[in-house]
Amino acid sequence: MKRLLKNVKKLSSTGELESCELLIEGTSITKIASRITERADQMIDGKGNLLAPGFIDVHIHLREPGGEHKETIFTGTNAAAKGGYTTVCAMPNTNPVPDNTTTIQNILESIKAEAVVRVLPYAAITKKLQGKELVDIKEIAQTDIFAFTDDGVGVQTADHMLQAMREAKACNKVIVAHCEDNSIVYGGVMHDGEVSKRMQMPGIPALSESVQIARDVLLAEATGCHYHVCHVSTKESVRIIRDAKRAGIHVTAEVTPHHLLLNESAITTDDANFKMNPPLRAKEDQQALLEGLLDGTIDFIATDHAPHAKEEKERGFLEAPFGIVGLENAFSLLYTYLVQTGKITLKQLIDWLTIKPAEIFQLPYGKLDVGSVADLTLIDLKKSLTIDKETFYSKGKNTPFHQWEVTAIPVLTISEGNIVYEEDLK
Structure with a gap:
């Protein structure tokens, strides 16, 4: 299966945010470019968010x-x-x-x-x-x-x-x-x-x-x-x-x-x-x-x-x-x-x-390289929330950070080319 991530940003070697698109075939990253025209089975709009390993x-x-x-x-x-x-x-x-x-x-x-x-x-x-x-x-x-x-x-x-x-x-x-x-x-x-x-x-x-x-x-x-x-x-x-x-x-x-x-x-x-x-x-x-x-x-x-x-x-x-x-x-x-x-x-x-x-x-x-395993996380750097232990996926709710205000939330996680977590990106 081919997945194309469009409208995402990655960190350059100097730490600057730069726009890119990324193609996943099977479990691997096969292309990273400013624009990818190749057809894919699924297109994911990253909404300008940060894509990290x-x-x-x-x-x-x-x-x-x-x-x-x-x-x-x-x-x-x-x-x-x-x-x-x-x-x-x-x-x-x-x-x-x-x-x-x-x-x-x-x-x-x-x-x-x-x-x-x-x-x-x-x-x-x-x-x-x-x-x-x-x-x-x-x-x-x-x-x-x-x-x-x-x-x-x-x-x-x-x-x-x-x-x-x-x-x-x-x-x-x-x-x-x-x-x-x-x-x-x-x-x-x-x-x-x-x-x-x-x-x-x-x-x-x-x-x-x-x-x-x-x-x-x-x-x-x-x-x-x-x-x-x-x-x-x-x-x-x-x-x-x-x-x-x-x-x-x-x-x-x-x-x-x-x-x-x-x-x-x-x-x-x-x-x-x-x-x-x-x-x-x-x-x-x-x-x-x-x-x-x-x-x-x-x-x-x-x-x-x-x-x-x-x-x-x-x-x-x-x-x-x-x-x-x-x-x-x-x-x-x-x-x-x-x-x-x-x-x-x-x-x-x-x-x-x-x-x-x-x-x-x-x-x-x-x-985050061509040929690497497609393990990726997409992060909305502008999104904020209040940590609520009752919403944890973990069975454990034991945190000292309950009710802390945070910014920069992972909204999509891909493991070996498969989507394993997805928040509503709309």
Whole structure:
């Protein structure tokens, strides 16, 4: 099938908007020009909106199998499509855990049957994510898994991480790490700072993250393994990663929209929609994250989309699970509060959501070129709305951004040449 997108704009190499038309044949982009006269089976009028590569999110939670009351592959990927994402990477904290080839194969079959966008699943580093015994990395690396991680918990011993890095390096796989030293978390539920003291809540020290990153970058240097740090949240972590990169260590890192847009001062009541791990840190940490993103210390943005059931999040900070949803409004939030305020450019934002994660993980996606896979998102940069969690496609409604005003809304998402989300363009 041929689809012709007319009256759209794309970003030039210098970040300027330029008019174009684009032809899709099957799953590929076959022509990009100022005007295309070739006949097509379907013509889509883009109404002058921005056409970008489909977004890539290397850090989401789909909860299936085992947590279908929170999210499913179907609902989670529909949420991704609504947010403009065409490639998402699913974390392994499911039940059962993808720590063997049989479970991984079952998950891959469920993805094939239920997903509306591309899903690349992770495998665990340790069996059942318990940090006690390594999975068979060599055997699992032969399957279609994206990388290895115990996301949700840090790998507690240097020996386990060292062994994992050695084996991952031998298999040309990436070790992706949630960095948290449990011995200095102290049962915390929010950042150990001014707000935790005022609310008399146990705090999570910033050191619990940065000290494990410091350990791991030295292990990565010793093994030559590609080591990727999840959801960086502290200024010390940024400094360690910056120094590691300067030393030539193969370390990369991501930051979430919520850590860029919020800090601990946003928590004013016992509302667990502001409870995530790592927690919202101090204002100086928030500033360091943006600086790290701008100078290349942090490589790209990932949402850490973590849906939970409503009743779970109503338990308050002390008892509710960590995590918030993020797929459906990430672009709009970042555009509104970082691009429109002049902190970053539109081109930087698009790059951090597309080509940068693709380059880091050597994925053949995230590009708007002839011959590329037709993964596309069309964005109305002038359209505004008020975020309403009740309209989410995700089962999870746990967001700190409910009722925020945003501009720049994805209105059409195409995955491998197929329309997977479409808002009324009239």
